[in-house]
Amino acid sequence: MDYVFCVRSIKNGAFGDEPGATHFLKVPAGKSPDPAHKIAKSTWFKEVQQIARHGPQDNGPVGDVLIYVHGFNTPQDVMMERHRNLRAGLEAQGYEGAVISFDWPCASTALNYLEDRTDAKMTAIRLVDEGIAAFAAIQRPDCRINVHLMAHSMGSYVVREAFDDADDRPGVAAHSWSVSQVILCGADISAGSLEDGNAKSSSLYRHCVRLTNYFNPFDDVLSLSNVKRVGVAPRAGRVGAPANVPRKAVNVNVGNWYDARKANFGGVKSAPHTFYFYDPDFLRDVLFTLRGDIDRKLIPGRAMGSEGNLVLLP
Template identity: 55%
Template sequence: MDYIFCARGVSSGAFAPRPGPTKFLEVPPGATTLSPALAIPRRDWFDRVVALAETRRSFQGTPYGDVLIYIHGFNTSQATVLERHRLIRNGLESLGYQGAVISFDWPSADSALNYLDDRTDAKLTALRLVGDAIGPLSRYIQQGCEISTHVLAHSMGAYVLREALDDADDRREIAATGWTLNQVMICSGDVSADSMGTTAKSSSLYRRSVRLTNYQNPYDSVLSISNVKRVGVSPRVGRIGLPASAPRKAVNVDVGLYYQQFHGDFVGAFPDHNFYFQSAQFLRDVYLTLLGEIDRESIPTRISRDGRLYLRPER
């Protein structure tokens, strides 16, 4: 089963690309897209996710584990959301990951022309990420379950994440709780690079995470300045990387060398923006990051050149 929480509205028994009440979906292996008919009670959904996450025991016998939340980008159909969710889950499990993978499906339209509408809907539904997932998972921790919550955000999903944490810290009832994300990973992040430094806009993102890893691809045409009608005039963090003012807990990994060597391996639209889900090397880097056992400078899927970290160009 796959577990996805969906913030889309419903029309004629199907999900629509507009905000609506959050539904918690349990998706069977044979499903090829998402449907409101797959919704189950919220408490049942969380109990099953936590059961998947709690696969290990500490020396004291306390259950512990991991939950990775995937946040998709703009112009993403629900069939693609489900496909990428499974690529991430299957890829990590093949490497030995024993936790749960869940996805946040916010109301993105299936069209590149809807960029500004997607961005508006992303902001409107961003707080659901905290209120409907991160917050409840933190309450399980308070009940004695040692669960580490991580996030992998792609493209506009980085904007969803940043807005969610910024809005959450502005709401007293949410800000007062002690929740923290462990590993936050952003790939092809569709936010201004300058805003990812020590600015007020990203302060909650850094304060609420233990470590942030930004994967940038200088060959990402979707995030290029030539696409200003979609991404604005500011260079994006997923293309040029984190600014020098980013805090010490943030690390930048340039995937350009890797993509340049293996770009022919990837299929589908805009592989320079979307190849991550098909890349065994990228998922291996994510897995090692989730484990948190190796210093970021020494993770074997990375090489260091001239003071910069690169994804090692190996399959």
């Protein structure tokens, strides 16, 4: 079973491309999300918590929940394929927690970029309200669940806007909520928005322990010449974050890593932008990041690059 919380509308008995109510789904193996998969919110959280729990029992169980946030132009079947690849790949490397997905409304065409971006902003806050803050609210002294985020492409925009909007609302800001690791892959946000002191990302940094930005200079989807996108600011998923980022931010250049393995992704659509879900070895680095018990510079397979960024070695 796979666990998804979905904020899409329902039309003619199926999920659509517009914002709707929040649905907590328990999706059978091999299936795409369907309204019939909805279960009670309390049951959903209880089952996810149970899957998340692991570790020694002497000091009480702990656990991990990784929330995957997809990008634009991601149909639900593709979202589930990447969700399952992510979960299976991490488990193969030794991950023992839960992987869930936040399914925000987007269309199945790249030409819908601007509308998807609008829908992303409209529904982003529910990532905090219905997910992160909800997990924080059910924490118990005998079971601490670490919540992590892994956002791809425009999903990084969803995460950034969700944190910013939550801090702007007194009712939410007054409650204690945070995440451990935030992981951005192929982030479709401006590189400059991640710099230290930038108002757009200040809330994101405030509510996480560490932010890791994986970027690929070969990412043609994030090229400035790609007319399906909007704006001209260089994207963090292609050029990395600027040099003046907070100490908790980590830039990891995966360009040489991808280039050495690109022959493995011949059947993957937009591979320079999406290979992250189809490379089990890359997910080993992600697991080290989630565990957080090794300094960023000492994670095996990383080296310091010539421009001050960490580089994932091929």
